[in-house]
Structures are given as structure tokens and as C-alpha cells.
Amino acid sequence: IPVCCIGKTRRNWKCWNFLCKFVLHVTFSKCNRLLTSQIISYYDSINQCKKELPEYFNFASDVLDEWLRLEKDGRRPANPAFWWVNDEGEEVKWSFEELGFLSRKAANILSEACGLQRGDRIIAVLPRIPEWWLLNVACMRTGIVFIPGTSQLTAKDLLYRLQASKAKCIITNDTLAPAVESVMPDCQFLKSKLIVAKGRRDGWLNLKELLLVTSADHKCVKTRSEDPMLIYFTSGSTGSPKMVVQSHSSYGIGFATSGRYWMNLTPSDIMWNTSDTGWVKAAWSSVFAPWICGSCVFVHNMPQFKPAVIAETLSRYPITAFCTAPTAYRMLVQHDLSSYKFMSLKHCLSGGEPLNPEVMAKWKVQTGLNIWEGYGQTETVTICANMKGMEIKPGSLGKAVPPYDVQIIDDHGAILPAGVEGNIAVRVQPKRPFCLFSEYVDNPEKTAASVCGNFYVTGDRGIMDEEGYVWFVGRADDIINSSGYRIGPFEVESALIQHPAVSESAVVSSPDPVRGEVVKAFVVLAPAFVSHDPEKLTHELQQHVKKVTAPYKYPRKVEYVQDLPKTATGKIQRKVLRNKEWGRV
Structure with a gap:
């Protein structure tokens, strides 16, 4: 400490105070990085193939409850685990301790009130409300398979999903409850219905009411790494939507690398991803990647996408990482952003479809920030990404993300040279990556057809350059x-x-x-x-x-x-x- 600070004048005291705060900040930041490495480095090392996949893994107990323990010990920044807002000015903030407490209550509701057992399936069709996150974690704690769906599903869509999945429970709100009731006679597997609403509805259990009276005394089940955790319905080029099943480890561990190196997240960050809860990107960037890094998940309950609301939210709240679809970025750069100041924002991400270089350039001009594009599918975790430390080549999907070996292959499974268009594929032989989906449920033909030679074929066409960057050309169809x-x-x-x-x-x-x-x-x-x-x-x-x-x-x-x-x-x-x-x- 400089000698000039050891004085009693007001000016010297200010200097001393500033330096003390600076030293504490540097020390805390260093400890913060060490804590981050303690938790996610272990799972990152599995992605890097330096450690074997554990026999047992559960995201709720092995990740969320670990952050809860560090939070209690004062070894995590004073940052919420979850932060929800809406247009009416309402807010919900949970620490990891509060998330754990409420999700254990929700777990008991699923087991006791709904009569569900480990391995059963539930469909959750809810907008961006806090209960969606509670139910997600509650299913992990009970070993129940969680099946998200978008709130825009019709009665016909719901019927197909209920019949195909054999779900024993459905969770929705007042808006979709009538549609569920209209198809009930044809859903022989459905045993219970849970509604998220302020008032009661005949024939439905009310989640809000049950949370008030249910015990939080719950012991998390011990799940194997390969046990099913999530099912997503995804559209193919032909036929009805297919069910993609992901295990407890595939998403729960598989997002450690992309969370750390693509999303650039730490326990001090606040991550806002605008995805609808029915889209797999909500699992990617609003559950697994941020929480495995100990970050805060920020949610704005927007019924409709409005550029002005997005800009205002980025200005008003201390959001440090932002992820949205290229379509949204296109709308945002057409909006006048000159009157907004994104003081906390430092990292922008995009996924779901290719990002136009022109949009990327306009965003950089208007905000001073790059957009770091990533690429993956419901069947995978992040396949390619522009990760920190890499040069961004506008229009490129970036390079392969571990543990994936990404290649461009022909229709017979042969690897093509750099600059030649072919199928974007992931090597599955001699060893299938643990973070690749398990199967298309009840569809062995579709599962088998996704493999060509030694590779899983994404169905996307692309080119790889001499430096290993992948360039998207289009869907095969x-x-x-x-x-x-x-x-x-x-x-x-x-x-x-x-x-x-x-x-x-x-x-x-x-x-x-x-x-x-x-x-x-x-x-x-x-x-x-x-x-x-x-x-x-x-x-x-x-x-x-x-x-x-x-x-x-x-x-x-x-x-x-x-x-x-x-x-x-x-x-x-x-x-x-x-x-x-x-x-x-």
C-alpha cells in the first residue's frame, strides 16, 4: 500500500478505502475462479475425455445442491440463482437455497399428490413462469422424465404428445387446460393433471396451493448417468415429431464446456436467454449451462417478442450475458438502440439458426459487442461454437466443441477434404459421445438412420475450412x-x-x-x-x-x-x- 494512503485526511482515507476495496475485489475474483474450477472443471474434464463418466449423476444433487453448499459457506458471490420479472413490475428472486427448498416441495407434490414414480413421464406446457424451473428440478430429484412443450400447442398437438409419450401427468395453465380436457377421453395413460393458476379448476390439482402446504423434506433419488431425464419432441423432414431422449449426464454434464468457453459464464454472471420454455434452447441456456457454472438465470416473461422490451430490459437490469435467436437480432438492429445503454452487458450469444454476417456487423456497430454463434441440435449439446480466445469468422459456426469430433462427410460416411460441401457429422465410432442423445423413443428405424458409417449425421449441410471452422450451407432437405x-x-x-x-x-x-x-x-x-x-x-x-x-x-x-x-x-x-x-x- 503506498505511504500516501497512511494518513488521516479525508482525501487519504478515500484513497485507502478504494485500495482496500480493490484488493478485496481482486482476491474475491481469484477465489471465484478457483470455486468455478472446483465444480465445473471436474465435469469439463469429462468432456475433454480426461476423466471417465461417473456411474451415478444427478444435476439437482451433484450441481445445484453443491452451489447451495458453497452459497451457505459464503464462497459464492451474492448473486441470485434465479431472477424472474414481468411487464407488470413483479419480480421473483431465489438463491440456490430457496431453489432447493421449493424444488423439494415440488418433488413431493409430484410423488405424493400426483402419484408419480421414478421413470414416469410428465408433459409440462407452461410459459416463462418460475414454476417451470421448479418442476424441471423437481423431476430431476424424483427421477421423473420431464417433457417440455410450447404454450402454442393445439389440442391436436397435445393429444399426439400425450399418446406418443404415454405421459402419466400433464402440467399447464388456465389457457391450455380446456384443450387438455377436450382430448382427455383419448388419453388412457394420463392419471393426473396439475395446473399453475391462482384459482381452482375442477379435476385439477393446483400447484400454487400445494406448494404452501407440502413439506420440503425430500431426499434426491440416486440416478445413473445414462438414466433418461428429458424428452423433447422434434420435427423431422418427414412424418410426425420424433421423441428425443436425453440422459442425466448428457445435458447435465455435457454443457460444462460450452457454458464455460462459449457462454463464458462464472458465478458472478447473470444470463438472459429469451427462448420459449418449449424449445430445447431453454434447457441449454436457461437451465444447464448457467447453473453448472453457478450463474444467475434471468427470465423475462414476455408473451411476445418486442425489440423495445428487450432493449429496455438489457438497460435496466445488470445482465452480463445475453442469448437470443438470429431472427431476434435482426429485429433488434432495425430498432433504434441509440437511446439505450447496456452498461453490464459483456457477452452476446446466438443459436438455433445461422446468423447473418450483416446482422452481426450491425450489432457490433450499435453496441460495441460481438455475437458469439453456437450450433447444435435437440439430439446434442453444443456441436460447434465460436469460443473465447478464438477469432470470430462472421458467418461461421465456429469449431468443434469437446468431446465432439466434427467432420464433413459424403453420403457414404467418407470424410471430405477442406472446402468441399457435405454432411455435418459427429464421430460415434469407436466410442459414442456420452452427451449425444440416447435414441428416438420407440423409433429404432429413425435412430439407425441417423448413423452413416462411423458418424451421426445431423441432417445439415456444411463446409469445413483449413482451420477447422464449420460453415453452414443449409438443411439437407x-x-x-x-x-x-x-x-x-x-x-x-x-x-x-x-x-x-x-x-x-x-x-x-x-x-x-x-x-x-x-x-x-x-x-x-x-x-x-x-x-x-x-x-x-x-x-x-x-x-x-x-x-x-x-x-x-x-x-x-x-x-x-x-x-x-x-x-x-x-x-x-x-x-x-x-x-x-x-x-x-
Whole structure:
């Protein structure tokens, strides 16, 4: 400490006080890094293949309860484990101790009030409300298999999921309760119904009421690493949605590496991921990755995506890490962000679909921050990512994330050289990565078809460069084959969005008597261009694409639309447009 600080004047006292705080901050930060390494380094080392997968693992007891213990000992920052807000100004904050207390109550409700046993399946169709997180953890504690679903499911969707999964319990709110009741006669496996609502409903158990009277005395079951923990319904290129099962270790341990190196999380961070609870990205970035790193999970209960609400939230709350879909980033950069100050934000992430380099550049100009893109599927944890310390190549998915060996292969399973387009694949022989999904439930044919030679095939097309960066081309069934040229829609969409007239676009194949298929673009115009002459504007867009990318990729057909069909999570549904174009509707 400098001699000048050892005085009694007000100025010297301020200097002394500042230096003491600085030393404490540095010391605490160092301890914080050590604590982080104590917990996630063990699981990270499993991903790095330095340690064997444990025989038994449960995320609730082995991760969440460990952070609870460190929190009680004062060895974790004074940071909530969970922080929920809504537009009405309501807030819910839980420490890891409170999360543990409430989730044990919820676990007893599932076992006692609902009569569920280890291995049973429940479907949870809830918006972004705190109870969704409690039930997620409660299922881990009881060994019950958790099946999330988006709140936009219809009665037909619910019936299919209840019948296919043989779920014994469904959990929802007042909005979807009537739809569940309408299909009840055809759901012979369903034994109990749990509602999250303020008032009672005939035939339903009320979670809020039960939480008030149920004991928190619960002992977590001992689950094996390979025991099923989660099931997600995921759409394929053909047929009904498939059930993807993930084990306790696949997500619970598998996200240690990406949480630490892609999301760059520590116990001091507050992570906000905007995903709907029915989308697998909610499990990735709102449960497993942040909590394995001891971070705070931040949630804003937004019924609809509004750029102004996003910007205001990032300005108002001390959010340090932010993850949203490329569609959301596209909307945000079109919004005027100049009046907002994101004082705490330091790390931005994207996933779910490819991110246009143009959007990435605009975000950097407006916020000063990069967007670190990651890539994976419901069947996997993060496959590729732009991780800290790496050079970001705009438009690239980054490099393979351990323990995955990612390669580009042909249709026979042979590895292709750098720069050659093929199937993005993950090596599964001689040893299958522990964080790859277990199977498609009750669908051995689909499970077997996902493997080609020594590789699991993602169904996505891509290119790997000389440095190991992977570049997304498109879904295998989205590829446009025009006069022998294979054209990925994403590259054309990226070119289109660079034109000021284009707010959003979706590119699909369209039948052509000469070329077999041609590129067609569905374009949502920016407000300033709505009244422009469509014929002249089409020609201008076509010329623009020819200049930005290879001329043969330009859209020979352009249709202007008010909006594009999207999933509940904001992904553009090219399949809907393609089916319409080919008369398959």
C-alpha cells in the first residue's frame, strides 16, 4: 500500500478505502475462479475425455445442491440463482437455497399428490413462469422424465404428445387446460393433471396451493448417468415429431464446456436467454449451462417478442450475458438502440439458426459487442461454437466443441477434404459421445438412420475450412438443386438482407420446367420500400444478389409478403413455403 494512503485526511482515507476495496475485489475474483474450477472443471474434464463418466449423476444433487453448499459457506458471490420479472413490475428472486427448498416441495407434490414414480413421464406446457424451473428440478430429484412443450400447442398437438409419450401427468395453465380436457377421453395413460393458476379448476390439482402446504423434506433419488431425464419432441423432414431422449449426464454434464468457453459464464454472471420454455434452447441456456457454472438465470416473461422490451430490459437490469435467436437480432438492429445503454452487458450469444454476417456487423456497430454463434441440435449439446480466445469468422459456426469430433462427410460416411460441401457429422465410432442423445423413443428405424458409417449425421449441410471452422450451407432437405447447381438458402438470404429494402426473407426451391428447380425468395419489405414499384424492386434485388454472391444463386422468382411463417421460437419455416410452392399443402 503506498505511504500516501497512511494518513488521516479525508482525501487519504478515500484513497485507502478504494485500495482496500480493490484488493478485496481482486482476491474475491481469484477465489471465484478457483470455486468455478472446483465444480465445473471436474465435469469439463469429462468432456475433454480426461476423466471417465461417473456411474451415478444427478444435476439437482451433484450441481445445484453443491452451489447451495458453497452459497451457505459464503464462497459464492451474492448473486441470485434465479431472477424472474414481468411487464407488470413483479419480480421473483431465489438463491440456490430457496431453489432447493421449493424444488423439494415440488418433488413431493409430484410423488405424493400426483402419484408419480421414478421413470414416469410428465408433459409440462407452461410459459416463462418460475414454476417451470421448479418442476424441471423437481423431476430431476424424483427421477421423473420431464417433457417440455410450447404454450402454442393445439389440442391436436397435445393429444399426439400425450399418446406418443404415454405421459402419466400433464402440467399447464388456465389457457391450455380446456384443450387438455377436450382430448382427455383419448388419453388412457394420463392419471393426473396439475395446473399453475391462482384459482381452482375442477379435476385439477393446483400447484400454487400445494406448494404452501407440502413439506420440503425430500431426499434426491440416486440416478445413473445414462438414466433418461428429458424428452423433447422434434420435427423431422418427414412424418410426425420424433421423441428425443436425453440422459442425466448428457445435458447435465455435457454443457460444462460450452457454458464455460462459449457462454463464458462464472458465478458472478447473470444470463438472459429469451427462448420459449418449449424449445430445447431453454434447457441449454436457461437451465444447464448457467447453473453448472453457478450463474444467475434471468427470465423475462414476455408473451411476445418486442425489440423495445428487450432493449429496455438489457438497460435496466445488470445482465452480463445475453442469448437470443438470429431472427431476434435482426429485429433488434432495425430498432433504434441509440437511446439505450447496456452498461453490464459483456457477452452476446446466438443459436438455433445461422446468423447473418450483416446482422452481426450491425450489432457490433450499435453496441460495441460481438455475437458469439453456437450450433447444435435437440439430439446434442453444443456441436460447434465460436469460443473465447478464438477469432470470430462472421458467418461461421465456429469449431468443434469437446468431446465432439466434427467432420464433413459424403453420403457414404467418407470424410471430405477442406472446402468441399457435405454432411455435418459427429464421430460415434469407436466410442459414442456420452452427451449425444440416447435414441428416438420407440423409433429404432429413425435412430439407425441417423448413423452413416462411423458418424451421426445431423441432417445439415456444411463446409469445413483449413482451420477447422464449420460453415453452414443449409438443411439437407432445404438445398436447392437448380440445373445441377446445389444452392443453400441461407447464403441467398444473407445476401438479400444486406439490401436496405429487405426486412426479412426466406428462400426455397420452386418448380421450373427447364431447370427442375429455381431459387424463389419470399421477402418482407422494410416500411420505407412498401410503396415502391415491385417489378423494378425485384430486378434491383436480383442484381444485388448477383453482386454479393455467385450469380447463379440469385432468386429468379420473388414474392412480397406481409410476414413469414415461423415456429413458436421464431425460426422461419421454409418447409411451409416450400410445400406451398410445390403444391403439397
